[in-house]
Structure formats: structure tokens, C-alpha cells
Amino acid sequence: MRRLAPPAISIYDINLQREVYIDNPQLCSWRPRRRNAVRRYHSATVKDQKEMTVVFYEGKNAEDEFKKDVAKYMEFRHPSFLQLYGTAHSADIYANIFYDALIPYRDIVNIYRQSPMMLCYIYTYVAASDYFRGRFGSGLYNTDYTLFLRSSTGRLNIDLEGFHGLLSPFSGTANITSKFFKLFSTLDTQIIIDALTIEQYHTSCDRYFGDTTYTQISLMATAHLGAVYHTNGHHDLGNPVAIAPTLDIDDCLNRAWYLYQVDPQVTESRWNRFAVSELIGRELGEKIELYLSATEPQLDSEVSHLWLSQANHVLNRLGVVSNTDNYALLNEIWFKVEMDPQSATSTAAAGWHSLDAFLFLCPPQSLRVGPVSLKFPECVGYWSLDPLGEDRLSSEQAAELGFPTIHVSVYGRGKTWSDNAYAGLWRFLKGKGFDPNSQDLARHLGVPLYELYSDYDDSMDVDGESIHHIDIPAGYVLKRKYARW
The missing domain is CATH 3.30.200.20 (Phosphorylase Kinase; domain 1)
Known part of the structure; x- marks a missing residue:
């Protein structure tokens, strides 16, 4: 027509x-x-x-x-x-x-x-x-x-x-x-x-008022997905202030370490193996970065709803009346292993990249210490000339062969809300007949209750200092209280 x-x-x-x-x-x-x-x-x-x-x-x-x-x-x-x-x-x-x-x-x-x-x-x-x-x-x-x-x-x-x-x-x-x-x-x-509805308000509050923030996490800390942390304003994650201990997500970890365009070989013991030829397969001299992330497709919205249902209660218990954007809801964690091929520890063995060798990284599930709690295990990874990984190179052997220094670090992605957003949420819940400074709404919705986090032993900084990354000589393993490869 x-x-x-x-x-x-x-x-x-x-x-x-x-x-x-x-x-x-x-x-x-x-x-x-x-x-x-x-x-x-x-x-x-x-x-x-x-x-x-x-x-x-x-x-x-x-x-x-x-x-x-x-x-x-x-x-x-x-x-x-x-x-x-x-x-x-x-x-x-x-x-x-x-x-x-x-x-x-x-x-x-x-x-x-x-x-x-x-x-x-x-x-x-x-x-x-x-x-x-x-x-x-x-x-x-x-x-x-x-x-x-x-x-x-x-x-x-x-x-x-x-x-x-x-x-x-x-x-x-x-x-x-x-x-x-x-x-x-x-x-x-x-x-x-x-x-x-409460769900509609939470959805809009999460989608339009929540600001995404990226932070570093101490290597010594246990990171809890869904927990609320105090940040120091410099994109560093401090100690958790509140946590939902009953939150349980079956499969929040990626199934393998990620290297761009390279899938690792997974051994029977679930270790991830990368051949040296795969690590330096792009351009010799280019930094090598491997990642393992922990999140869940529905985690952002579900945990945001969970937090917003009782945020004013937690903030009131903490005595927080302003600068609420210093409190971040952690909804994703990245574990990073990085190495610089130019940092070979032996100039006489600068040809390490031509060796028929392998990097083995720990099974992803070994980072999980609770339903949604994660930290680096005692052993993050090791080098080996054995494709099965049974014969691990010692630190001296790895250094003699010239393997590069490995850098490990942890990052988090969180979400924050402003004073104005929390004030609007308080007024809305009050108008719905709930006491915003209590957990009445959370109980009404039947969701897990946030608790103030009092056990700081695993999240305290070592010697009073924050350890966000460690440069580790080749051939050692990362221990809980100190670093070795």
C-alpha cells in the first residue's frame, strides 16, 4: 500500500x-x-x-x-x-x-x-x-x-x-x-x-541512584560478597561493617582462570594449566594478566534489594548520619595474577619463554572459604616442566631458569548510595508503615538479616598496614600471613 x-x-x-x-x-x-x-x-x-x-x-x-x-x-x-x-x-x-x-x-x-x-x-x-x-x-x-x-x-x-x-x-x-x-x-x-511498590522503589533506587565504585582489597582479607564495607575515600576497601551470613549462592565463582583468548587445561585435581607458549603468545614483552572473578548474574539486583530493605537500620546502628557514600556494597571480586616477561630473574636464562614449561594456578573453588566468602589460598600457583604438574619447580630452580616475578592482587566492585538517596528511602519506607531504623521490612519480606560484623581478625591489615599487592619471586607459594612463591 x-x-x-x-x-x-x-x-x-x-x-x-x-x-x-x-x-x-x-x-x-x-x-x-x-x-x-x-x-x-x-x-x-x-x-x-x-x-x-x-x-x-x-x-x-x-x-x-x-x-x-x-x-x-x-x-x-x-x-x-x-x-x-x-x-x-x-x-x-x-x-x-x-x-x-x-x-x-x-x-x-x-x-x-x-x-x-x-x-x-x-x-x-x-x-x-x-x-x-x-x-x-x-x-x-x-x-x-x-x-x-x-x-x-x-x-x-x-x-x-x-x-x-x-x-x-x-x-x-x-x-x-x-x-x-x-x-x-x-x-x-x-x-x-x-x-x-517496595520492589519498584528498590529497583529504581538501585538502578538510578546506586553509584558503582572500584576498590582494592587487602590480600590478607577475607572478602565477602554482599557485605558492606567502609571505604576511606581513596578507592581502598577497609573492614566489613555489616554482613548477611545466611546469603548463599551456589556458583558465584568463574570455573577457570581467564587469559585473553586462551582457555586453560584443567587437570584432574582441578588446577588450571597454562603453557608458557600460551602466556607469551601475543607479543614478547607484553604484560601477562590472568583473572578470576566472583559474582553471580542476579547478585547485583538481589543483594541490592536485600541491602536497601535494611540499610537505614544498619547505618543507624553504626551512628552514620552523613557521608553514606563511604559505605560500599560489595557485589563482585576479581583475583588477579600478573607477570612481566621483562622481569626475568636471570639474564643468562632470558630464553625461559622458549621452555616447554607450564604455569599452574589453583582451582577456583580453593578461593572459597564460605558460601560467599573468598580469599587467596596458601598456594596460588607454581611453575613446572611436568605437564601433569606433579614435579613442582622450587624457587631456586624457577629463578635459575629465569621465570618472571609474579604480581598478585585483589579488586572489588561495589555500589554506594548518597545521603539523599538513603533519606528518600527512609521516608518511603516510613510512609509504607515500616520503621526504617529497624529490620521490620526485612522480616516482612523474609530475607536474610544483616548483622554488624564484629570479627575483624581475618580482615585486619598485617602489622597495621594494608597489603593490596605483592611482588613474588618465581618458584614460591603465597602463604596466609606472608608471601612466597
Whole structure:
């Protein structure tokens, strides 16, 4: 069936009101540049019709971009997308005209940036990716769209071209129409509390207010997935302050050590074997890094819900009233083994890389000391000329053959929330009839209870100092209280 062309509107019938948005690809160096034209969005009236939005195309290839967009808007006739009313063309002026006054979603978000409950309400009902997936059965990448809200209906509209981020900073709030602003300003706190479930609030709080942080962990420490740690502000993980001891995840560890594009051979005793030729198979002199990570696909959201259900209780018990972003929820751990081929310990044996030798690293499960508690075992790994690994090289033998120094370290990925986020959570739970400073909600939900962590023996720093990494001569094993290979 032949599609009808959108009606042509005289440029003189368009009465511009104000500019509401600029989509300029030149300002988005991080985004794949698919076009060159700048699009300027204006509120306007057209032939005395109210609440229209006019988009003008400027710059290189403006006409081509205009025609491409017209074809695209004609294809997507759906209430979730911008609806094309008509087009305007005069000399080098090209414009598309859309129904209704469109308000950039980011403007709404930024107005309520200091109101976490209002933001959770907005995020829950106009989250773009979830909305799109629910409507069309597939995801939507952030680089594919810009979000707008229709002032007359409050419905989300998607413009499938360009994106500046839902939470990107902007200046000014004058572009918000009084009608739409009133729609949200009249919502009192209790209306929001009644409209959202606890699960919805936790999901929005986790997804949009939780900040990811990366930290180093002492080699002497036992790291607990799901535990809450105090950080010192320098990306170093201190001692755990709270832990959920009954949290149990069956398979949180990777099944093997990871080396880029190399799968280890797994022995009958579950040790991971790497041939020297595999370790230096890229470029001689390039650092060799092997990783083992501990996490679980559902751990982030599940543990975040678990923590948020009783976070204010724990913080209250600790007497924490500010700087709550210094407390991180640990949800992933990386164990790292690194070696520099240039650090061979014997210049006479600089040809170690040509030996028919093997590096054996400990079985992943040997790092597990509890359901979700992990630390380096006494023996991390060793060198051997025996492919079965039964004949281990001593430190002297490994040094004489020129094997490089090995560097071991532990890193963690956690999530933190601001004072404002916790304050909004406190008010929301209070409005739901729970005492936020207790564990009433956690008991109501039937989830494991966090306990203050009082046993610091295994997490204390050695000699009062934090040990985040150790350089270990070849041929020794890593012991619990000191390091050897």
C-alpha cells in the first residue's frame, strides 16, 4: 500500500514560541556520528493549532537528514513514537512538525534531582528501555533515541535519533510548560508512596541512584560478597561493617582462570594449566594478566534489594548520619595474577619463554572459604616442566631458569548510595508503615538479616598496614600471613 506524504505546511503558518532542545552530533564525541545536521526543537503553534513542536534542520546534509527522518516517522505510526503532523520547506529551510508540545525528559528529571521519591516515581513509569521492550519485545540502546514527554497526556514518546543521556546535566528549567509541571507538582508524597511498590522503589533506587565504585582489597582479607564495607575515600576497601551470613549462592565463582583468548587445561585435581607458549603468545614483552572473578548474574539486583530493605537500620546502628557514600556494597571480586616477561630473574636464562614449561594456578573453588566468602589460598600457583604438574619447580630452580616475578592482587566492585538517596528511602519506607531504623521490612519480606560484623581478625591489615599487592619471586607459594612463591 502506498503511503501518503505528510501535508506540506507553509513556513509562514508556523508561529515559533521558544527553543526547547538542541540535538547536535558535534557535541557528542562519545556517540557514533551517524549524521552531521543539527536539529533544533521549538514549541510552536501552526495554523492556530496549539501545542505543536517544530524541528528545524541546519548544517551539512540538512536536506538529506530531513528526508530520511520523514521516511522514518511515516513508518512508525505508534503512540510511543513522535507523531508527524506535517513538513515545511522553503529555500534552505527544512522542518518537521509534530503533534503536541514535547518536553525533553531530562528536563523533568533534573527539576526533581533532589527529590529521590519523585525521581523513583518518574523512573518507574517512564523508563525508556523497559517501556520499549514491553511494547515491542526487544531492547533499545541508549545511543538510538531521545526521550520526550507529551504535555497533554504525560506519555513517553521516543525519537529514534540521537541521545544525550537521561541524567545528563543541563541549565535552566524554563522550557517546562506550566501544565506539565503542575501535573507533577500536585503529586504529594503519600500519592507517590501509594503508587509504588517496595520492589519498584528498590529497583529504581538501585538502578538510578546506586553509584558503582572500584576498590582494592587487602590480600590478607577475607572478602565477602554482599557485605558492606567502609571505604576511606581513596578507592581502598577497609573492614566489613555489616554482613548477611545466611546469603548463599551456589556458583558465584568463574570455573577457570581467564587469559585473553586462551582457555586453560584443567587437570584432574582441578588446577588450571597454562603453557608458557600460551602466556607469551601475543607479543614478547607484553604484560601477562590472568583473572578470576566472583559474582553471580542476579547478585547485583538481589543483594541490592536485600541491602536497601535494611540499610537505614544498619547505618543507624553504626551512628552514620552523613557521608553514606563511604559505605560500599560489595557485589563482585576479581583475583588477579600478573607477570612481566621483562622481569626475568636471570639474564643468562632470558630464553625461559622458549621452555616447554607450564604455569599452574589453583582451582577456583580453593578461593572459597564460605558460601560467599573468598580469599587467596596458601598456594596460588607454581611453575613446572611436568605437564601433569606433579614435579613442582622450587624457587631456586624457577629463578635459575629465569621465570618472571609474579604480581598478585585483589579488586572489588561495589555500589554506594548518597545521603539523599538513603533519606528518600527512609521516608518511603516510613510512609509504607515500616520503621526504617529497624529490620521490620526485612522480616516482612523474609530475607536474610544483616548483622554488624564484629570479627575483624581475618580482615585486619598485617602489622597495621594494608597489603593490596605483592611482588613474588618465581618458584614460591603465597602463604596466609606472608608471601612466597
